[in-house]
Each structure stands twice: as structure tokens, then as C-alpha cells.
Amino acid sequence: MARRSAAERQLKLQLDELEQRMHQLKVLYNKYFMGFDAIEPVRERDEIKRMLRDMMQRPPTNNALRFRFQQLKARSVSLDTWISRNMVQIERGTHPKMKFRTNL
DSSP: OHHHHHHHHHHHHHHHHHHHHHHHHHHHHHHHHHTSOSSOOHHHHHHHHHHHHHHHHSOOOSHHHHHHHHHHHHHHHHHHHHHHHHHHHHHHTOOHHHHHHHHO
């Protein structure tokens, strides 16, 4: 029992870190899309994908942790879709922030 609770605590800490990094990634991409950062934060995005892939190798057995993991995985897919959509809009020149810059 003690071993399982230690593993669950470690997994909870990993999920906390993943959630924090995903929030930080969204902030970094917002800065990138606004033009404050010139370089796309690809390294941070790859780290999050790697963390998710590692966690999928040994999925949680606790129902609460499994639910939270599934929620973070879905949030990651949503974040990837948002990033991809904005990148396509920037490439096409239809991104609202880019339209504002061209009108200036």
C-alpha cells in the first residue's frame, strides 16, 4: 500500500508539472503570435509531447489520476489544434494580428 501511494504521489506531481508547462506553453505561444518573441517555442512543445508519451507508457490505475491524465491529454490536443490553426493563419496572412500590422 505504501508503494502504491508513493507512486500515486509521484504521478500527481508529474501531472501538476505537466499542467503548469502546458499553461506556460500557451503563454509563450501567445507572445509568439503577438510578435513579442521572434522564435517559436518548439522545444517546450516537444517536451510536453514527450512527457505525455512517457505517461502513456504506464497509465495511472487510480481513477482520479486517470481522469486528470485524460483531461490533460485532451487539453494538449486542443492546444495543438489551436497552435496549428494560428500557424496556418499566419502563413496565409489571415491571422487577425497580422492583418492589423499590414493595415498600419
